[in-house]
Amino acid sequence: MMKEKFVAIIGGGLSGLCCARKLHAEGCSWKIFEADSAVGGRVKTDELDGFLLDRGFQVLLDNYVECREQLNYADMDLRAFEPGALVRYQGRFHEFSDPLRKPSSIFRTLFAPMGSWRDKIKLSRLRRLTDPRQESSRTQFAGLTTREFLIKYGFSKRLIESFFQPFFGGVFLESDLRTSAGKFRFLFHQFGTGNATIPNLGMGEIPRQLVKPLPPENICLGVKVESVSRQGVHLANGDDVDADAVVVATDQTTAVRLLGEPEVDQPHGVWCVYFAAPRDERRPILVLNGEGTGPINSLCWLSAAADGYAPEGQDLASVTVLQDAGDSGEMVESCLTQLQDWYGDEVTQWRHLRTYHVPNALPKQGSTFETGSRNIQHSSGIFRCGDYMEYASLNGAMVSGRECAEEVLRQLG
Ligand SMILES: Cc1cc2nc3c(=O)[nH]c(=O)nc-3n(C[C@H](O)[C@H](O)[C@H](O)COP(=O)(O)OP(=O)(O)OC[C@H]3O[C@@H](n4cnc5c(N)ncnc54)[C@H](O)[C@@H]3O)c2cc1C
CATH class of the missing domain: 3.90.660.20 (Protoporphyrinogen oxidase, mitochondrial; domain 2)
Structure with missing residues (x-):
């Protein structure tokens, strides 16, 4: 039954690939239309x-x-990588690690000059606060930017500028730390409990592995989609492809253009x-x-x-x-x-x-950003996925792609 339904997926980044994997596993027909000459999107x-x-x-x-x-x-x-970081500060490198993860670093971390003793005690408490099982602590992060949260939590300016700013600036790709404190909470926990x-x-191994079980003939490379409608997709080469459902799995800027939504901030x-x-x-x-x-x-x-x-x-x-x-x-x-x-x-x-x-x-994900705040189904027959639907990351893109396929399957059911 599902085989008779056809889904056109626009974009072969991690979200598009994970959407295709789920549809494929459930026996639904699909094709990816990818503008680039290879899959992987931002991971190459x-x-x-x-x-x-x-x-x-x-x-x-x-x-x-x-x-x-x-x-x-x-x-x-x-x-x-080793947990923690080496911080260049006052003309020298100082080790700054989580002593629970790396006990041998305890003295170097405690005596590192980037923060006070108070900062270091707060840092160890933050570990508990960011644990997703502490559902009640979620409200402490709500509606704040990361910088606002760190100040409110009582960290010194010195620690914020010498550690949080370069560390999370490098993760969020913005050093003002205007990214939502919710995303900080999620990532602080991930860094604190896993390995980078x-x-x-x-990193190209990631899409290489995701695409492996998918039939190559279903993946159309070098094919740009110009517009979408509930009937299917219109390609830049002038062709039209009919589909029972269309999934827009591009970056956010392209997605809002294809879906006719208001422009979003520059990423x-x-x-x-x-x-x-x-x-x-x-x-x-x-x-x-x-x-x-x-x-x-x-x-x-x-x-x-x-x-x-x-x-x-x-x-x-x-x-x-x-x-x-x-x-x-x-x-x-x-x-x-x-x-x-x-x-x-x-x-x-x-x-x-x-x-x-x-x-x-x-994508910019400021203080008001919340995961799950956008509908996967944009309109009848048109769906969306991508990192911007979740806390933008490899994981977010994959979650979004899989969840989108589940929604498509429910609707086509
Ligand atoms: C420099 C950098 C560092 C990062 N660091 C990390 C990190 O350390 N950890 C982490 O978890 N995440 C990190 N990320 C984020 C992560 O890589 C992305 O969130 C994720 O790869 C996005 O996947 P996506 O499928 O949502 O979008 P994309 O990867 O953008 O995929 C969208 C695809 O759609 C295609 N496309 C666009 N328009 C069209 C069209 N009109 N027709 C056909 N195809 C189209 C594009 O070519 C692209 O292949 C980083 C990203 C970058 C760029």
Whole structure:
């Protein structure tokens, strides 16, 4: 019965792929129309001279519930970073970790100068407050931005600026911390209880694994959808494809255009600058700029966590810049100046590999954003999914895609 129904999915990012997987598993006919030449959307990995370059620094938190359901972690050969961070502050690097996760870091963390003792006690209490089982604490985050929550909770300006700002600025891709405190609550818990990981062969392994069980002939690459209606989709090449249901699985900016809704705020963008360096003893831990000066928000030695990212004898550093850089050549130069200040003369041996600018990296999700606030069904026969429906993340995109397919199946039932 379901085989007679046909669903047109626009977009082959993680949400579109997870929507297709569910429809496929239930025996429904479907096709993905993807404008790009490959699936994966915002999750792609390029190869350059034996280095694996993700299009923007991303990590998979291994306790994301939906990711665990959809992915086979063992096959992906996930490699974990050390919990916590090394924070550059007052001209030195200081370790800042959760002593419950990494007991050996307790003294270094307690004596790190970025926050007071009071801050550190509050930090350990925050762990309990962000636990999703503490349903009653949810109201403490409601209607606030992350910055407003951190101030209200009593953290010092010093800790907010030297730790929360670069850490969560790098997660939200905005350093003002205007993102909803609800999203902060969700992610603080995820970071506190799981590992930040990357697949040894790059983040592109995620869509590669998701697409594996799907018939390739159902995935139309290089096919852009121009408009949608309850009858089906109109392609940029002029063709029309009839469908019983249409799923818009694009980024939010494209989705509102296709669905004829009011424009949304410009998404957050980010720059990612890759450097090659001679192989050395380097720690697989996030390095944060806690000083607030210079272009760099954070740095990560990807090859220290996952040796597949760099060829023999070399290391790969990924540098994240949140400010709008304008000229990318000048930005690379100013990153190198700052890196020289951090790491000294060894930086003269580093080689700039490539710079990625991702202008459409994450949707803005401010203080009023709540998950589940948008209807999956837009109108008769037209449905939507994408990271912007949930707290935008790999996990959110996957949840949204699967839930959308469930709704489509119910309606077509
Ligand atoms: C730099 C960066 C860092 C990130 N860091 C993390 C992180 O550390 N952890 C985390 O969990 N998440 C992170 N994310 C977020 C995560 O990658 C995204 O939330 C998720 O990949 C979005 O998936 P999606 O399917 O909703 O959208 P997309 O990936 O945007 O997929 C939409 C697809 O639709 C296609 N499309 C658009 N218009 C059309 C059209 N007209 N016709 C046909 N096809 C169309 C696009 O080509 C694209 O393939 C990061 C994202 C970026 C960019």
